Amino acid sequence: MNWPRDTSARDDARDDALYQQVKLLVRAERRLYASRIELDRQLARIRALNRFALEAGRSVDARWILERASTLLFELFPLDQAVACLAEGDRLCLAAIAAVPGREPQETVRLPDSRYFAPFPQDFFERPLAGPAREVAAQHACVEVPLGWMEALFGGSDRAAPSEALVLALPLLEKDRRPLGLLLARNPEPALISPHDRPPEEDDAGFLELVGSHLAAAVENARLHAELERRVAERTAELDANLRALREAQDQLLQAGKMAAVGTLVAGLSHELSKPLMVIHGYAEALLDEGPESPQAKKGLAAIARQARRCQDLVDALLDFSRKGPPQRDRVHTRDLVGRIAQLARSHPKCREVELRCEVAPEAEVEIFVNRSEIETALLNVVNNALEAAAPGTAVVLSVQGRDQRSEGDELQRGIEFLVADRGPGIPPEIRSRIFDPFFTTKPVGQGVGLGLSLTRQMIENHCGRVEVDSSPGQGTRVSLWVPRGEGPTPVVIE
Ligand SMILES: Nc1ncnc2c1ncn2[C@@H]1O[C@H](COP(=O)(O)OP(=O)(O)OP(=O)(O)O)[C@@H](O)[C@H]1O
Ligand SMILES: [Mg+2]
Incomplete structure (x- = not known):
């Protein structure tokens, strides 16, 4: 059968037109599909960035923020290892390490590690950069050192040279565009990247800049917070120290008042x-x-x-003291001092059941410039207390050693420490603040006046020395009398 000629030509033309229409439609459909995919991708990115900005804004831990930013990059690009470095003064320091599971560092690093400090680079850059490591380093030599750190931390790849690794370098800038740090992420095996994963490209620069600015703001915020906390801690410590000094001054004032009353009494007596x-x-x-x-x-x-x-000397010393003049000083050898104390203390009845042991360290075998009678009395008071407290069968140890201390003006003063240790019941915490009070005693009437320690402190302080008591209930007590060796400053006399 023959078709009429003109009918067939018309049909061909119609088919052609139809075909062209379908082709256009398919192309439009493809474009639409691609745009939808791109739109979804952009939406997912914006959502991920928003999530990051929210979380980073709430954190005050710079390292955590940098690690979290690295995971954001791992989510969005085929990258799996990252290091972040921050400027510290004129140095660039490793501040955080991150990796996807299975790609973690081979070496465990305790941050900060001096191996990962470098002078801050001069050729710092302002725009994100991506590509093979060799190309990124060729553009900005400053990434070379951190790239080396990555190689040392994560190790290389068997399949690709380090220079071939896919690298994304994200500069972090402060608000005034001053360099704050650098985030480097990499994939050491770019050949294995799936065709569905898109490495960072030129048109991602805007988005990456946005990530960089959010990250820099969060890190700056965290650093400011840490600085603020440090300053608050410093101020609190300063305030505590002032408060302590004030309390000590109050105590001293109280003590001085008591001593003034005792002084009048003692002068008469x-x-x-x-x-x-x-x-x-x-x-x-x-x-x-x-x-x-x-x-x-x-x-x-x-x-x-x-x-x-001895009593006369003591009375003379007390009279000297109440006249508020400087006490008389002599050169006294520590060995003689200890020998004399041992001799006097051994007449104590408790010495029958408690051993008194004296030890003078070689560096303490020296002459000191002190008021012999005052130092003897002070030492004897402390040794007598120890003998009275010591449990039968134990020993009281009087040891002498050289000890240098800083004066209030931060001057190093050479000194001698007399330490008296006993294994008695210790001083109960509730009376510890009162043992230096004149007439405070826990001993039965007739056995203690309660003047021993208060006079001891007065005499040692007359020498610009210090008395310290360390006592653990049930374990014993250690009393330290420290005096400067030399002539020292003029003794302070409490009015
Ligand atoms: N080594 C010690 N172990 C336990 N308690 C001690 C010791 N040294 C001092 N104390 C306590 O401190 C108090 C005050 O001591 P301090 O030497 O001033 O007076 P005292 O020994 O009681 O009398 P005295 O005037 O005869 O010395 C003592 O009563 C005692 O409770
Ligand atoms: Mg006593």
Whole structure:
């Protein structure tokens, strides 16, 4: 059958037109599909960036923010390892490391590690950069050092040279465009990137700049917060120190008031005691001169004369003290001082059941410039307290050692420390603040006056020294008397 000629030509023309229409439609459909995919991608990016900005804005931990920014890049681009470096003064320092699971660093690094510090680069850049490592480094030599850090941390790849790794370099800038740091992300095996994954390209620069500015703002914020916290801690410590100093000054004032009252009392008492002591001493010496026959009496008289002399010295010292003049000073050898204390303390009845051990360290075998009588009395008070507190069968140890201390003016002062340690019941915490109070005693009436420690402190402070007590209930007590060795500054006399 033959078709009419003109009918067939018309049909061909119609088919052609139809075909062209379909082609156009398919093309339009493809474009539409591609735009939809691109739109979805852009939407996903914006959502991810918003999430990051929200989370980073809430954090004050710069390292966490940098790690979180790295994971954002891993989500959006075929990148799997990252390091972030921050400017610290004139140095660039490694500040964070991140990787997708399975691509973690081979080396564990405790940040900051001095191996990962570098001088801050001169050729810092302002726009994000992506491509093979060799090309990125050729454009900005400053990424070379951090790229080397990545290689050291994560190790290389068997399949590709380090220079071939796909690298994204994101500069971080402060508001005034000053360099703050650098985030470097990489994929060491670009050949294995799936065709569905799009490496960062030229038209991603705007989005990446946005990531960089959010990240920089969050890091700056975290740093400011840390600085603020540091300053608050510093101020708090300063305030605490001032408060402590104020409390100490109050205590000293209180103590000074008590001591002033005691001073008046002591002045009167010393005056009254001075004469009878002179009489006791005089008679003892006179009887000794007569040469008593029994050795027992001779020994007893010698002891009376010695102790009366000591009491007289003490009374003289107390009178000196109440006259507020500087005490008389002599050169005294620590060995002689300790020998004398041992001799005097051994007459204490408790010495029958408690051993008194004396140890002088070689560096402490020196002469010190002190008021002999005051230092002896102070030491004897502390040793007597220790003997009275010590448990039977234990030892009281008097040790002397060299110890240098800083004065209030931060001057290094050479000094000697006398340490008296006992294994007694210790000082209960509730009375610790009162043991230096004049007339405070826990001993039965007739056994303690409660003046030992308050006088000791007064005498040691007259020498610009310090008294410290360290006591643990049930374990024992250690009392330290520290005095400067040399002539030192003029002693402070509390009014
Ligand atoms: N080594 C110590 N172990 C336990 N408690 C101690 C020790 N040294 C001092 N104390 C406590 O401190 C108090 C005050 O001591 P301080 O030497 O001033 O007075 P005292 O020994 O009681 O009397 P005294 O005037 O005869 O020395 C003591 O009563 C005691 O409670
Ligand atoms: Mg005492």
